[in-house]
Each structure stands twice: as C-alpha cells, then as structure tokens.
Amino acid sequence: MAVTVVSLSACENARTDTLIQSSQIQDDALPEPLIDIEGEAKEGEQIFDSRDAGHCVLCHQINGLDVEFQGDVGPELTGVGARLTPGQIRLRIVDYQRVQPGVTMPSYYRIHDLNQVGEEFEGQPVLTAEQIEHLVAFLSDQKG
Amino acid sequence: MIRLAACLLILLTSCSPTADVTLPDDAIATKDLQSGSAFLTEETRALQEDDFENPGLLWVERGADLFVDTSASSKSCADCHDEQLKGVAASYPQLDELSAELVNLEKRINLCRARHQDLPELTYESDDLLALTAYVANQSHGAPITVAVTEETRASYEAGEAYFYTPRGQFNLACNQCHNENWGKKLRGDTISQGHGNGFPAYRYEWQSFGSLHRRLHDCDTGVRAEPFTLGSQTYIDLEYYLAVRANGLPVESPAIRR
Numbered sequence: 001m002a003v004t005v006v007s008l009s010a011c012e013n014a015r016t017d018t019l020i021q022s023s024q025i026q027d028d029a030l031p032e033p034l035i036d037i038e039g040e041a042k043e044g045e046q047i048f049d050s051r052d053a054g055h056c057v058l059c060h061q062i063n064g065l066d067v068e069f070q071g072d073v074g075p076e077l078t079g080v081g082a083r084l085t086p087g088q089i090r091l092r093i094v095d096y097q098r099v100q101p102g103v104t105m106p107s108y109y110r111i112h113d114l115n116q117v118g119e120e121f122e123g124q125p126v127l128t129a130e131q132i133e134h135l136v137a138f139l140s141d142q143k144g
Numbered sequence: 145m146i147r148l149a150a151c152l153l154i155l156l157t158s159c160s161p162t163a164d165v166t167l168p169d170d171a172i173a174t175k176d177l178q179s180g181s182a183f184l185t186e187e188t189r190a191l192q193e194d195d196f197e198n199p200g201l202l203w204v205e206r207g208a209d210l211f212v213d214t215s216a217s218s219k220s221c222a223d224c225h226d227e228q229l230k231g232v233a234a235s236y237p238q239l240d241e242l243s244a245e246l247v248n249l250e251k252r253i254n255l256c257r258a259r260h261q262d263l264p265e266l267t268y269e270s271d272d273l274l275a276l277t278a279y280v281a282n283q284s285h286g287a288p289i290t291v292a293v294t295e296e297t298r299a300s301y302e303a304g305e306a307y308f309y310t311p312r313g314q315f316n317l318a319c320n321q322c323h324n325e326n327w328g329k330k331l332r333g334d335t336i337s338q339g340h341g342n343g344f345p346a347y348r349y350e351w352q353s354f355g356s357l358h359r360r361l362h363d364c365d366t367g368v369r370a371e372p373f374t375l376g377s378q379t380y381i382d383l384e385y386y387l388a389v390r391a392n393g394l395p396v397e398s399p400a401i402r403r
Binding site: 069 | 317326332
C-alpha cells in the first residue's frame with residue numbers, strides 16, 4: 001500500500017510554549033473561557049464574517065447570515081450551538097488539531113509547533129482570546 | 145485504486161528511466177486530473193483560448209522579439225534554436241547535465257545566456273525573463289507534461305513532495321489539504337483548483353499582470369501566513385518539479401489566464 005513520505009524536518013524555530021495547557025482540556029472541550037469577559041454574539045458575528053478578523057465564511061456557511069458566497073470546505077454551522085457545547089466550540093476554534101490531527105482548519109489560538117511562520121505573525125495567535133470568546137457566544141447561539 | 149494510479153504514472157513516464165515513486169494515499173488519480181482552466185468561468189476560458197485577446201500573448205510576442213535579438217550579443221537564441229524547442233517545455237524542470245542541478249525553464253534560459261551568449265542573468269520575474277519563458281513554453285502549447293523522476297533527481301522530487309505535504313504558516317495548512325483533499329469545494333466564491341502549474345507563466349487577474357509559477361507559489365505561502373521563499377530558489381524549483389510530475393499528462397497551457 002502506498003505510504004505517505006512526509007517527514008517533517010523543518011520546525012527549526014518552532015516554539016514549544018503553549019497558550020493552553022493540557023490540563024485545561026476535558027475530552028474534546030475547553031470548558032473555561034480564555035479570558036474573563038462575557039462573549040457577545042453580535043461582536044462574534046462580525047468576527048465570523050470579516051476578512052480582517054476570523055473570516056470563517058471562507059470555509060463555513062450559516063443559513064440566514066447576510067454574507068455573499070459562503071464557502072463549503074468545512075461543515076455548515078447552522079445549528080452548531082445545538083450540536084456542540086460552548087466548551088467544544090471553544091476548543092475547535094482554539095486548536096482543532098488537538099481534536100482531529102490533520103484537519104483543514106487553522107488553529108486560531110496557538111503559537112507552538114508551527115513551521116515557517118511569516119515573520120510578521122511570529123509568536124502571535126491568529127485571533128485574540130477576546131475575539132474567540134465572542135465567536136463562542138455567537139456560535140453557541142446558533143440553535144438551528 | 146491508489147496502486148493503479150501509481151502504475152499509470154510509471155507507465156506515463158516510462159519513456160525515460162523512471163525511479164519508482166510511491167504515491168501518497170490522497171494523490172489525485174490520473175483519470176481525475178484537471179487543469180486550472182477547468183475551474184474558470186466560461187468567459188475566462190474563452191479569453192484564454194482566444195489567439196488575439198489573451199493578454200498573455202503580449203509577453204509571448206515580446207519573447208519572440210527577444211529570441212531573435214542580437215543587439216547585446218553576437219548570438220541570438222534563434223542562432224542555436226530554430227524549430228527545436230517544440231515540446232521542450234513539457235519536460236521541465238529537468239536535470240542540467242553540466243552542473244548536475246535541477247533547473248526550470250527560467251533557469252535554463254539564464255544558463256544559455258551565461259554559457260552561449262555571454263549575457264548577464266535576467267532577474268527572476270523581470271518582464272524579459274517572463275517573456276522568453278512564455279515564448280518557449282508556448283511552443284509546447286497542448287503538449288502533455290512528461291516529466292520523469294530519475295535516480296539523479298529523486299532527492300529533488302522528494303524535497304518537493306515533502307514541501308507539498310508539510311503544514312506551514314500561522315494557519316498551519318499544507319498544500320495537499322486544499323489541492324488534493326478539497327479541490328472542487330468553495331473558499332468563499334472561488335472554487336479550489338487541483339494546484340497544477342501547467343498554465344504558467346500566466347496572466348493572473350489578482351495581479352493584473354503576467355507572472356511565474358514561483359510568484360503563484362509565493363502567494364499561496366503568504367496566504368497561509370508562512371514566510372515565503374525567494375522566487376527562483378531551489379526550494380521552489382523542487383516544488384515545481386514535484387508539481388510537474390504530479391501533473392504528468394496534463395497539457396501545457398501557458399500563457400494561461402488564472403484568477
């Protein structure tokens with residue numbers, strides 16, 4: 001059978017410090033908020049849509065969202081708040097790779113074990129803890 | 145199925161000595177290969193095929209002029225090459241016997257300038273190098289890509305393959321995740337292509353100009369927020385080589401039009 005010949009030799013400057021500790025993860029969820037604020041669904045929607053923020057519509061669709069051309073690389077997120085707990089949603093945004101290695105979704109709150117990161121992005125997660133809490137609030141509201 | 149694909153690939157390239165290459169599990173089967181033009185709109189495809197309106201032909205014409213130019217050297221390209229370049233681009237990148245280095249078309253043109261014309265290298269991505277590359281590539285228009293892996297080039301092939309499968313950048317995505325596993329799906333309004341290089345150099349709407357495959361690779365790297373490599377670097381030549389082997393059988397389409 002064919003074997004994938006991927007050996008990862010790079011990662012020279014990969015950071016090993018993590019933003020999230022394994023002890024914070026319970027099964028496939030990250031139950032505690034990343035920061036002590038009340039996530040706001042309205043803010044979350046903005047972040048979900050905006051090219052300059054999360055731009056989740058690149059790969060996801062939500063029925064009724066006022067955005068043209070929503071992508072379909074990821075599953076439809078209509079009703080995701082009924083399928084997943086806020087803690088499950090949070091971990092999927094933070095670092096889906098921990099739930100499912102090889103997933104075609106960026107890890108939005110992670111700086112460790114990355115390879116060839118662009119200089120201007122080095123050492124920073126894609127989104128801030130605050131932005132992620134807003135997204136969790138927005139998606140948890142999607143009850144279908 | 146995958147074993148079948150591996151066999152097909154070996155058959156395809158068996159006209160020259162081909163080392164056994166093992167295809168990864170998610171490789172696109174030969175029968176499913178589709179050029180980037182399959183993911184364009186009807187109008188763009190028509191424009192690409194229009195022998196007068198395709199904007200890339202401006203570079204081909206300029207390349208034709210440069211090919212016979214003797215203003216800077218006693219010898220023009222045409223003094224050595226007349227009709228011999230038909231089909232040649234379809235087998236690049238290729239090993240340069242003299243230096244034992246893998247070279248793409250751009251590199252080959254610069255080697256010719258140094259070795260036979262006593263001319264300085266053209267800068268990568270300069271209009272003149274793009275024009276000459278497009279002129280040479282266009283002489284293989286429609287010819288199936290036929291790039292072999294040999295014992296001498298195997299390390300380059302494997303380096304290109306490793307690049308294709310290694311997640312990179314702040315987004316931590318690898319080429320195969322979009323171009324093998326998700327081609328045909330939508331990123332916003334754009335359909336993800338299979339990521340073949342057979343149309344390059346190409347006119348790209350996003351650039352509003354003509355550019356090389358390496359410039360396109362550079363854009364994908366910055367798209368996942370990775371530190372890109374230099375255009376013309378060995379890393380990108382190895383990747384170009386892997387992509388060419390992966391696209392064996394697809395027709396050369398340069399000068400294509402791409403989004």
